[in-house]
Amino acid sequence: MNHIVTVQQAVTAFAPDIEPTGAELDVIEREMPAILADVDLLDAQITAMDRPANELDTRRIRRARHRALVARRELTNQGADKSMPGGAA
Structure with missing residues (x-):
């Protein structure tokens, strides 16, 4: 006879990773800002x-697309500033 056991401990064991x-x-x-512009x-x-x-x-779509591109560009430029110490290009 096989016993059925619960897997509750295995599920809750990884709760901090969620x-x-x-x-x-x-x-x-x-x-x-980029996420909201995409929305x-x-x-x-x-x-x-x-x-x-x-x-x-x-026009509404064109303006929203432009705002999304500007937000993505600013996000990319922020990442470039942080990745190069001392402001080197």
């Missing part, structure tokens, strides 16, 4: 899908 670390939270906070771009694109294309939707 939560993000302080370093991971810092990275998320640093990337938040705005998705919102503009989803809104435009619900109706026929018009000039206003086109």
Whole structure:
């Protein structure tokens, strides 16, 4: 006869690994402007899908895409500044 045992201990044994670390939270906070810009771009694109294309939707998507690109560029430039000690290029 085989006994059925619970795996609760194995699941809860890794519980500390589920939560993000302080370093991971810092990275998320640093990337938040780019994340929010991407969300705005998705919102503009989803809104435009619900109706026929018009000039206003086109401009809204173009502006949101530009804001997302600017946020990504600034995030990339921040990473480059931190990776090179002493400001060397």
